[in-house]
Amino acid sequence: xxxxxxxxxxxxxxxxxxxxxxxxxxxxxxxxxxxxxxxxxxxxxxxxxxxxxxxxxxxxxxxxxxxxxxxxxxxxxxxxxxxxxxxxxxxxxxxxxxxxxxxxxxxxxxxxxxxxxxxxxxxxxxxxxxxxxxxxxxxxxxxxxxxxxxxxxxxxxxxxxxxxxxxxxxxxxxxxxxxxxxxxxxxxxxxxxxxxxxxxxxxxxxxxxxxxxxxxxxxxxxxxxxxxxxxxxxxxxxxxxxxxxxxxxxxxxxxxxxxxxxxxxxxxxxxxxxxxxxxxxxxxxxxxxxxxxxxxxxxxxxxxxxxxxxxxxxxxxxxxxxxxxxxxxxxxxxxxxxxxxxxxxxxxxxxxxxxxxxxxxxxxxxxxxxxxxxxxxxxxxxxxxxxxxxxxxxxxxxxxxxxxxxxxxxxxxxxxxxxxxxxxxxxx
Amino acid sequence: xxxxxxxxxxxxxxxxxxxxxxxxxxxxxxxxxxxxxxxxxxxxxxxxxxxxxxxxxxxxxxxxxxxxxxxxxxxxxxxxxxxxxxxxxxxxxxxxxxxxxxxxxxxxxxxxxxxxxxxxxxxxxxxxxxxxxxxxxxxxxxxxxxxxxxxxxxxxxxxxxxxxxxxxxxxxxxxxxxxxxxxxxxxxxxxxxxxxxxxxxxxxxxxxxxxxxxxxxxxxxxxxxxxxxxxxxxxxxxxxxxxxxxxxxxxxxxxxxxxxxxxxxxxxxxxxxxxxxxxxxxxxxxxxxxxxxxxxxxxxxxxxxxxxxxxxxxxxxxxxxxxxxxxxxxxxxxxxxxxxxxxxxxxxxxxxxxxxxxxxxxxxxxxxxxxxxxxxxxxxxxxxxxxxxxxxxxxxxxxxxxxxxxxxxxxxxxxxxxxxxxxxxxxx
Numbered sequence: 001x002x003x004x005x006x007x008x009x010x011x012x013x014x015x016x017x018x019x020x021x022x023x024x025x026x027x028x029x030x031x032x033x034x035x036x037x038x039x040x041x042x043x044x045x046x047x048x049x050x051x052x053x054x055x056x057x058x059x060x061x062x063x064x065x066x067x068x069x070x071x072x073x074x075x076x077x078x079x080x081x082x083x084x085x086x087x088x089x090x091x092x093x094x095x096x097x098x099x100x101x102x103x104x105x106x107x108x109x110x111x112x113x114x115x116x117x118x119x120x121x122x123x124x125x126x127x128x129x130x131x132x133x134x135x136x137x138x139x140x141x142x143x144x145x146x147x148x149x150x151x152x153x154x155x156x157x158x159x160x161x162x163x164x165x166x167x168x169x170x171x172x173x174x175x176x177x178x179x180x181x182x183x184x185x186x187x188x189x190x191x192x193x194x195x196x197x198x199x200x201x202x203x204x205x206x207x208x209x210x211x212x213x214x215x216x217x218x219x220x221x222x223x224x225x226x227x228x229x230x231x232x233x234x235x236x237x238x239x240x241x242x243x244x245x246x247x248x249x250x251x252x253x254x255x256x257x258x259x260x261x262x263x264x265x266x267x268x269x270x271x272x273x274x275x276x277x278x279x280x281x282x283x284x285x286x287x288x289x290x291x292x293x294x295x296x297x298x299x300x301x302x303x304x305x306x307x308x309x310x311x312x313x314x315x316x317x318x319x320x321x322x323x324x325x326x327x328x329x330x331x332x333x334x335x336x337x338x339x340x341x342x343x344x345x346x347x348x349x350x351x352x353x354x355x356x357x358x359x360x361x362x363x364x365x366x367x368x369x370x371x372x373x374x375x376x377x378x379x380x381x382x383x384x385x386x387x388x389x390x391x392x393x394x395x396x397x398x399x400x401x402x403x404x405x406x407x408x409x410x411x412x413x414x415x416x417x418x419x420x421x422x423x424x425x426x427x428x
Numbered sequence: 429x430x431x432x433x434x435x436x437x438x439x440x441x442x443x444x445x446x447x448x449x450x451x452x453x454x455x456x457x458x459x460x461x462x463x464x465x466x467x468x469x470x471x472x473x474x475x476x477x478x479x480x481x482x483x484x485x486x487x488x489x490x491x492x493x494x495x496x497x498x499x500x501x502x503x504x505x506x507x508x509x510x511x512x513x514x515x516x517x518x519x520x521x522x523x524x525x526x527x528x529x530x531x532x533x534x535x536x537x538x539x540x541x542x543x544x545x546x547x548x549x550x551x552x553x554x555x556x557x558x559x560x561x562x563x564x565x566x567x568x569x570x571x572x573x574x575x576x577x578x579x580x581x582x583x584x585x586x587x588x589x590x591x592x593x594x595x596x597x598x599x600x601x602x603x604x605x606x607x608x609x610x611x612x613x614x615x616x617x618x619x620x621x622x623x624x625x626x627x628x629x630x631x632x633x634x635x636x637x638x639x640x641x642x643x644x645x646x647x648x649x650x651x652x653x654x655x656x657x658x659x660x661x662x663x664x665x666x667x668x669x670x671x672x673x674x675x676x677x678x679x680x681x682x683x684x685x686x687x688x689x690x691x692x693x694x695x696x697x698x699x700x701x702x703x704x705x706x707x708x709x710x711x712x713x714x715x716x717x718x719x720x721x722x723x724x725x726x727x728x729x730x731x732x733x734x735x736x737x738x739x740x741x742x743x744x745x746x747x748x749x750x751x752x753x754x755x756x757x758x759x760x761x762x763x764x765x766x767x768x769x770x771x772x773x774x775x776x777x778x779x780x781x782x783x784x785x786x787x788x789x790x791x792x793x794x795x796x797x798x799x800x801x802x803x804x805x806x807x808x809x810x811x812x813x814x815x816x817x818x819x820x821x822x823x824x825x826x827x828x829x830x831x832x833x834x835x836x837x838x839x840x841x842x843x844x845x846x847x848x849x850x851x852x853x854x855x856x
Contacts, residue, residue, distance in 0.1 A: 018647075021456065028449065078830035085824075089536055092528055100520060107771075108517055108785050113764065115798050131831055163834050199798040218642055218652070219446075221798040240850070246843040253839040285838040328815070336541065340812035343535075347816040348847060350840035354828040357536050358812035370543055370627040370649040372810035382800035384768035384786035387756070388775040396513075400782040402506035403559055406591050410713040411681040412778040415674040419774060422668070 001291055002248070002260075002277050002298040004270055007312060010261065010301045019211050027182045027211045034186035039193045045183040050125070052158045057194040059160060059176035067165035075130075075163060079170045082355045083134050089357030090142045093376035099385065106392040109385035114144035115221075117196060118379060119188035120173070121203030121213075122152040122164060124180055130167030131353060135360045136203045136374065137171035143379035148173050149198055151188060153180025180205075182212035189216035202374060204361065223378060224371040227364035228257040228297075231349055232318040232338075234309045234331070235273075237266040239324040243345055244269070245276030247322055250350050252290035252298060259297035261316065263309045270300045310334035317368040320349050339368045393419055429719055430676070430688075430705050430726040432698050435740060438689065438729045447639050455610045455639045462614035467621045473611040478553065480586045485622040487588060487604035495593035503558075503591060507598045510783045511562050517785030518570045521804035527813065534820040537813035542572035545624060546807060547616035547648075548601070549631030549641075550580040550592060552608055558595035559781060563788045564631045564802065565599035571807035576601050577626055579616060581608025608633075610640035617644035630802060632789065651806060652799040655792035656685040656725075659777055660746040660766075662737045662759070663701075665694040667752035671773055672697070673704030675750055678778050680718035680726060687725035689744065691737045698728045738762035745796040748777050767796045821847055 003009075033041045039057065047053050068076065099109030120136040123129055133150065140148050150173045152160055160178060168176055177195050179187060184195075185205075191197030201213055202223040213222040231251035235244050248260040264270050277294065281287045303309045310331060313321060317337035325331055328343035335341055339362030342349055353360045363371035388396075397416045404412035461469045467485065475481045496504065527537030548564040551557055561578065568576050578601045580588055588606060596604055605623050607615060612623075613633075619625030629641055630651040641650040659679035663672050676688040692698050705722065709715045731737045738759060741749055745765035753759055756771035763769055767790030770777055781788045791799035816824075825844045832840035 021453075024452070024456075025449075028452075074830050075834050078827040078834075081824075081827045082831060089528070092526065093538070095523075098520065100517070110521070110786075110801075110803075111769075116764075128835055130834060214642075214646055217645060218795070221795075224646070242846050242850070243843075246839070246846045249839040250837070250843040253837060280839075280842065284842065285836070290839060332813075336544075338811055340814060341539075343813070343815040344817075346818055346821045346847060347814050348843045350832055350837075350843050351816055351821070351824060351828050352812070352814050353840060354831040355824045356814050356816070358538075358814060362812070367646070367649075368809075368811065370809055373538075373812050375538075375810065377805070381796070381798055382803065383766055383796065384780070384790070384801050385760075385771070386768060386775050386780050386784050386786060387771040388779055388784070390774055393774040393779070396509075396779060396783045399506040399509045400779050402502050403510060403782040404778055406503050406506075406558060407556055408713070409678070409681060409778075411674070411677040411708075411718060412781060414708065414712065415671075415678040415776045415778050418670050418674045419776060422670075 001281060002274055002294040002300055004274065004300045004302065007301060010299045011315060023207065023211055027208055027215060030182045031186040031212060031215060034183050034192065035190045042179050042183055042187055042192060042194065045181065046154065046179055049181050050153050051156055052154050054154065054158055054178060057178045059165065059178060064165050064169050064176070067162040068169055070162040071166040076166060079130060079134070079167055082131070083138060083170045085355055085357040086134055086138045087142060090139045090376050094142065095377065095380065102392065104391040105389040107385065107387040111383045111385060112380050115199040115379050115381060116145070117147040117149065117198045118145050119198040119201045120148060120150045121184060121201065121205050121209060122150055123205055124153040124155065124160065124164065126155070128161040128163050130163045131360065132204065133164060133167035134171050137168070137173055139359065139374060139376050140379045141172040143376045145379050147175070149188065149196060150176045151179050151184040151195065152176070154178040182208045185209055185212035185216060189220045200379070202378065223361065223374055224363050224367055228259065229254040230259040230318050230364055231320040231322065232261045232263060232313050232316055233322045233324060234306065234313055235262060235264045235269055235324040236306065236326060237269060238326045239269055240345060241269055241272035241276045243348065244273045244324060245280050247348055248277060248298065249280055249284065249290050251320065252293040253284060253286040256289055256292040257297065258293040260294060261298065262300040263312055264300065264302055265305060265309065267302050270302050273300060306331055307334060313338065317366045319362045319364045319368065322347065322349060337368045339363045339373055390423060394423065429709060430702055430722045430728055432702065432728045432730065435729060438727045439743060451635065451639055455636055455643060458610040459614040459640060459643060462611050462620065463618045470607050470611055470615055470620060470622065473609065474582065474607055477609050478581050479584055480582050482582065482586055482606060485606045487593065487606060492593050492597050492604070495590040496597055498590040499594040504594060507558060507562065507595055510559070511566060511598045513783055513785040514562055514566045515570060518567045518804050522570065523805065523808065530820065532819040533817040535813065535815040539811045539813060540808050543627045543807050543809060544573070545575040545577065545626045546573050547626040547629045548576060548578045549612060549629065549633050549637060550578055551633055552581040552588065552592065553583065556589040556591050558591045559788065560632065561592060561595035562599050565596070565601055567787065567802060567804045568807045569600040571804045573807050575603070577616065577624060578604045579607050579612040579623065580604070582606040610636045613637055613640035613644060617648045628807070630806065651789065651802055652791050652795055656687065657682040658687040658746045658792055659748040659750065660689045660691060660741050660744055661750045661752060662734065662741055663690060663692045663697055663752040664734065664754060665697060666754045667697055668773060669697055669700035669704045671776065672701045672752060673708050675776055676705060676726065677708055677712065677718050679748065680721040681712060681714040684717055684720040685725065686721040688722060689726065690728040691740055692728065692730055693733060693737065695730050698730050701728060734759055735762060741766065745794045747790045747792045747796065750775065750777060765796045767791045767801055818851060822851065
């Protein structure tokens with residue numbers, strides 16, 4: 001089910017998230033129609049894509065309250081426990097405005113403000129993802145965002161799963177709208193009667209959602225373009241094959257395009273994990289999905305030492321990286337690119353998906369080279385402060401004029417000259 | 429030259445940075461060809477768009493050294509002075525990795541690492557922008573980026589202006605390549621023989637450059653999509669009409685699509701600025717450009733009080749905002765959206781363009797609602813750390829399993845169960 005391959009074959013397993021001209025054209029059409037027709041287009045697309053005719057896209061307060069009652073207490077407890085830990089971790093990410101003062105009285109600084117309104121996309125249809133709600137909404141709330149608008153596609157009966165709505169309540173969502181797909185992204189970007197225009201759109205989705213986010217980038221801000229889930233496990237001979245197999249399967253079950261890779265220094269472990277994966281997969285409800293994913297994008301490779309393992313992992317820049325080795329902290333220094341690093345045998349990736357506290361929205365498809373986990377700073381924006389006094393003007397003005405003149409921007413130089421002349425006149 | 433208009437007319441002056449299907453198709457073709465043909469495509473497009481046939485796109489060490497000699501000492505001094513102030517401001521933006529430890533030994537944290545290689549786009553052709561080089565490169569160098577690749581279109585004679593190359597040397601660029609336009613962005617995103625693939629692309633450019641950056645976003649990271657320059661001046665009766673007019677003109681001269689707006693509580697100031705703009709514009713080398721910009725996107729509006737002025741400015745979310753009022757710090761609290769705020773009569777915007785220290789790469793076209801000035805954090809990426817101990821697993825494992833089961837992800841639950849079972853077995 002999961003092959004043992006060489007380094008080259010393993011690197012070929014990498015996917016790219018490219019879109020065809022057809023996909024681009026399709027999504028641009030959807031966006032244009034939502035811009036022009038607003039809610040009418042949303043209702044039409046929801047009928048077309050979700051197979052349900054909605055009179056109102058808005059989720060009422062009553063529906064939210066009912067959901068909290070409908071969800072079993074055990075799940076509500078877990079949601080609140082997770083929300084509390086996620087909040088505590090993200091509060092550590094808050095940054096403050098600052099200023100620097102210079103001897104001549106010049107003040108320079110950086111203001112930090114929360115975004116005013118953000119949109120959170122939550123996948124739906126038959127799936128239910130309360131954890132996605134917590135992970136995308138809580139950082140925005142911690143940042144101080146005034147209004148969080150959640151969009152999620154309705155189920156065939158037109159409802160939203162109770163667990164999703166309960167999570168929205170726990171996380172602090174201000175408004176829930178029953179709409180999904182590229183049309184939901186377009187609505188958040190441009191605004192309709194039911195969906196207010198937002199400053200930023202976050203949250204995972206299918207290819208069309210990801211492409212729509214990319215196409216509205218600039219009109220609004222977006223988080224990184226999310227791809228299929230991935231895990232790389234680096235393990236030595238001390239690792240437990242039962243744990244390693246279980247963790248590979250936990251990512252593989254996400255979807256048939258998920259990727260799960262083991263890089264190990266132990267040929268015995270490689271063989272044992274291979275066997276364990278087959279044995280454990282049989283017992284899984286989503287075993288067939290996991291099997292397909294492992295056959296397509298799964299792999300085990302045996303390397304000479306842990307340094308080689310780290311280098312190979314850096315080339316993959318995985319979303320999730322587990323270090324199941326005797327000395328994980330000793331290996332950490334060699335890891336340059338990974339969305340989240342899980343150290344040691346107890347730090348199984350699903351703990352990070354739900355309750356550990358760090359965000360589970362992580363860069364995929366090698367983008368951990370340059371993207372970061374979703375965090376509070378994604379919901380903050382900065383602006384610069386400049387307050388010059390006369391002395392500083394006299395010091396820096398001529399330097400700025402020299403640069404302005406080199407760039408052929410005479411009016412830039414003039415704006416400084418009129419002030420220097422005014423001071424010179426006063427001086428006389 | 430610059431109209432006095434009402435609030436509504438002023439808001440209609442806002443531009444949007446939308447691209448046509450034709451523009452998208454054109455730029456996608458350029459990107460595809462660069463991906464397929466590499467340098468060959470770059471040479472061909474450079475001949476087509478820049479009108480120069482280049483044998484080598486690479487700028488040699490010797491050319492860089494010559495440039496430093498060729499530039500007049502006064503300009504070199506200004507470049508070094510500016511670079512030093514820009515470096516000092518941006519060093520304040522550096523952030524450190526951190527961890528939080530819990531009572532049971534759990535360690536959670538956030539690592540902060542510089543990007544490894546970035547590309548900086550510097551506009552060229554006939555224009556010369558050494559300040560763009562400093563402002564885009566220095567934050568990357570301060571962040572610790574190992575390799576900064578600068579791309580800029582060659583002049584008709586195939587050379588790059590000495591001032592641009594001198595600035596590259598002062599700022600710490602590692603490699604300069606003679607290529608511009610969408611093809612340069614494509615080369616940085618996918619890599620060619622002359623242009624190494626980068627992790628992030630920053631720097632301003634024309635519509636095609638901006639669109640290309642948007643289209644490669646995801647393959648690499650990009651800074652915000654830059655539009656034409658803008659300034660809003662909020663002034664009361666204490667403001668000097670000569671200063672206000674000079675500052676409006678300094679932005680208007682950037683290009684015919686630049687925007688310069690005065691919001692004032694004083695009808696007298698409005699009239700005096702109108703007159704001053706005409707008087708000063710006559711003396712400007714780029715007066716005709718400034719005139720066209722002011723006629724198309726310039727405006728003066730008189731409001732009832734400063735609170736109204738601030739609200740109107742917040743709706744515009746300008747790139748640059750000057751507060752030329754008796755108490756600028758008293759007004760600051762009402763300003764929610766602006767790329768950079770300049771306080772008081774001496775803080776003319778061109779000081780910020782060149783020497784003040786804060787970055788002059790700022791969000792345009794209303795994107796100050798959600799984008800930030802270019803800064804060190806644009807060249808840093810984060811990743812999460814999770815290290816669970818046995819106690820923490822026993823505490824959080826069941827909660828995570830409850831959420832996994834609610835999401836129908838049995839393998840996620842199983843990855844935790846195998847560990848709880850192993851501990852249970854040990855317990856017996």
